[in-house]
Amino acid sequence: MKSVTIYTGPLCAFCDAAKKLLTRNNVKYKEINISTVDGAMDEMIKKANGKRTIPQIFFDDQHIGGYDETRALEKENKLQELLK
Template sequence: MFGWLTSWFQSEPISPELKKEIESTINSQKIVVYSKTYCPYCTATKDLLSSAGHLQNAKIIELNTDPKGSAIQNALQEITGQRTVPNIFINGQHIGGNSDIQKLKQENKLEKLLEQ
């Protein structure tokens, strides 16, 4: 009985093509933010990037409007260990979420990272 029940909550295996697509996006863009349009933490991240003048350089992928959004989110969890959004990458490096980028800004480390 539990096998049937837990099967409802297991995600489908991530295709190698999707992982390659995500990794290509991450490595070809200075800033990548996997986001959801209704998420207040995502909005805070985008506001921070905007106020720092970097939003125009960012690739924002809204998972709730992308047809592959759910699969992308599952793949990101597999790649980074993080399921929540925003899921932020700078210079191909996984930064984490909103609290992580806010901390970088407070510690005056964000600009240095973005200048690389």
């Protein structure tokens, strides 16, 4: 099972939705709040090829995208496969 990292921020409905989606699929994840962790924003932007929006979700070092991309994977039944 790949490790999942999600970069989040305060008052972010899409972050909450992404966390619920992962939890619903029994996916354990590490959350990094860019507003409270020094350097997290720069780290996220670098890893996400310049994307600045939150959430940004990674399976190991593979950039998945935000909530919409993760939800699309779930709808297509590809989420669990990608996590293997």
